[in-house]
Amino acid sequence: MSISSAEYIHQEKLLLEQMFNFMPIHVFLIDDKRNIHFCNHYFQRCFCKEKKFCPKGLMGFQAINCTATKTILNQITATKKGDFCLIQGQKYLIKVQSLEGRIPLNMYILQETSQLENQLLKNSNLSQSSHHSSFQYPQFKSQSPHCSSSPPINSSMKTKSEKVQSIIKLAQRVAKSDIKILIQGETGVGKEVLARLIYENSDRNKKPFVKVNCGAITESLLESELFGYENGAFTGAKKQGKKGLFEQANKGTLFLDEIGELPMQLQVKLLRVLQENEIVRVGGENVIKVDVRIIAATNRNLKEEVDKGRFRMDLFYRLNVVPIIIPPLRDRKEDIKYLTSIFTKKYNSKYEENKQITNEAMNMLLDYHWPGNVRELENFIERCIITTQNNEIKVQHVIKYFNEMGQNFNSLYEENTLKKPLKDSLEDLEKTILMQAIEKYDSLLEMSQILKIDPTTVSRKLKKYGIVY
Numbered sequence: 001m002s003i004s005s006a007e008y009i010h011q012e013k014l015l016l017e018q019m020f021n022f023m024p025i026h027v028f029l030i031d032d033k034r035n036i037h038f039c040n041h042y043f044q045r046c047f048c049k050e051k052k053f054c055p056k057g058l059m060g061f062q063a064i065n066c067t068a069t070k071t072i073l074n075q076i077t078a079t080k081k082g083d084f085c086l087i088q089g090q091k092y093l094i095k096v097q098s099l100e101g102r103i104p105l106n107m108y109i110l111q112e113t114s115q116l117e118n119q120l121l122k123n124s125n126l127s128q129s130s131h132h133s134s135f136q137y138p139q140f141k142s143q144s145p146h147c148s149s150s151p152p153i154n155s156s157m158k159t160k161s162e163k164v165q166s167i168i169k170l171a172q173r174v175a176k177s178d179i180k181i182l183i184q185g186e187t188g189v190g191k192e193v194l195a196r197l198i199y200e201n202s203d204r205n206k207k208p209f210v211k212v213n214c215g216a217i218t219e220s221l222l223e224s225e226l227f228g229y230e231n232g233a234f235t236g237a238k239k240q241g242k243k244g245l246f247e248q249a250n251k252g253t254l255f256l257d258e259i260g261e262l263p264m265q266l267q268v269k270l271l272r273v274l275q276e277n278e279i280v281r282v283g284g285e286n287v288i289k290v291d292v293r294i295i296a297a298t299n300r301n302l303k304e305e306v307d308k309g310r311f312r313m314d315l316f317y318r319l320n321v322v323p324i325i326i327p328p329l330r331d332r333k334e335d336i337k338y339l340t341s342i343f344t345k346k347y348n349s350k351y352e353e354n355k356q357i358t359n360e361a362m363n364m365l366l367d368y369h370w371p372g373n374v375r376e377l378e379n380f381i382e383r384c385i386i387t388t389q390n391n392e393i394k395v396q397h398v399i400k401y402f403n404e405m406g407q408n409f410n411s412l413y414e415e416n417t418l419k420k421p422l423k424d425s426l427e428d429l430e431k432t433i434l435m436q437a438i439e440k441y442d443s444l445l446e447m448s449q450i451l452k453i454d455p456t457t458v459s460r461k462l463k464k465y466g467i468v469y
């Protein structure tokens with residue numbers, strides 16, 4: 001008995017539906033107006049609050065081209081409410097034949113999301129989230145309202161920045177699971193502070209937190225540090241052998257700092273540990289089981305390192321299940337102000353002083369680009385508290401510091417000079433010269449004599465540029 005082509009399509013459709021419904025991954029199809037045309041059972045169970053958003057069947061479509069484009073999704077996006085969701089999987093652009101003709105649909109297949117979500121749902125009351133910039137999931141439905149209720153710990157990471165507050169929320173939320181986290185950001189932004197915050201909020205917080213800087217020691221030393229060695233593995237090795245950091249961190253957390261510096265050979269070894277949860281000591285044969293939560297950090301762009309062939313892609317994806325990027329201090333001006341006040345209090349109390357920063361000096365700090373980020377700001381404040389002679393941290397002190405740091409003010413402006421009116425650039429230059437002169441000369445009179453301008457003009461210009469002498 002022959003079957004009609006319509007029936008054939010119908011059967012094919014049913015088969016596909018069953019297949020998708022059987023799989024423990026999220027599959028859904030949306031058009032460019034964000035209408036959902038199909039979602040499998042797994043997706044419905046996890047995300048659909050209202051049935052009307054979730055058509056069950058493939059609705060008479062016949063896929064005619066399933067391979068057009070494939071995009072790998074691997075990102076965390078914040079919702080407006082500060083919630084987070086991880087997108088990890090693939091997006092396919094497919095063309096389907098419907099009664100109205102061919103229409104393009106995006107098919108999402110998200111595997112890792114479910115892993116993250118399940119772990120998150122176990123531990124937090126994540127109830128709502130959104131995803132990719134171009135796509136909004138239906139409402140998240142929490143399957144596990146029995147959340148752990150211990151209040152999140154945030155003893156160390158101070159911030160007024162909404163971005164960083166969202167990062168902290170995310171960190172607290174993922175802390176309870178063993179999901180791997182890769183923290184990226186410039187030096188001194190607080191990657192280690194965040195790693196410790198995750199550890200403190202985790203169930204492993206009674207066990208060790210072990211940190212290793214993968215860029216600080218030679219490859220062979222790092223290998224034996226990480227994996228340990230057996231009796232007599234190399235000249236100079238301890239007789240009785242030595243436990244490596246993986247073993248020392250057993251049941252706890254291992255923080256792999258500067259992971260971007262990890263030599264290729266060790267990348268292979270690390271990948272194996274992450275896959276098998278076991279290590280073999282250098283010079284040894286016994287396989288040792290380890291139970292370690294990994295948090296990695298880097299101030300390089302690790303994806304770029306992957307693209308350049310310097311970092312293994314498989315390891316990158318293993319480590320980067322939850323990517324977190326901490327923004328540099330210059331991009332969170334509110335933190336420059338807030339952290340300045342925190343560090344001022346801290347060091348006033350430490351050195352029994354009572355010093356304050358003037359508004360003009362504060363404005364200069366807000367304009368500075370802080371290459372060393374929070375670490376640099378903290379060091380700067382500590383030094384000012386110790387070295388300034390009266391109770392005010394003034395413009396001169398800031399300028400002195402900038403000059404010592406080799407901060408040529410011109411370089412602050414260079415980048416923008418060609419993008420703005422000449423008059424503005426000349427004013428910038430004039431301001432720069434006046435700032436340097438303030439630092440160099442002891443009085444307004446001396447400045448005016450050297451610069452060959454009237455003292456009242458010097459004073460007026462200083463006021464104009466917000467540099468109060």
Ligand SMILES: Nc1ncnc2c1ncn2[C@@H]1O[C@H](COP(=O)(O)OP(=O)(O)OP(=O)(O)O)[C@@H](O)[C@H]1O
Binds near residue numbers: 185189
């Ligand atoms: N939000 C913050 N609140 C308070 N202190 C902070 C904050 N961020 C960073 N710090 C302080 O700044 C210093 C640098 O922080 P941390 O070591 O975490 O930076 P990092 O990004 O890991 O740097 P690196 O890449 O150089 O290792 C530390 O002394 C830390 O206490």
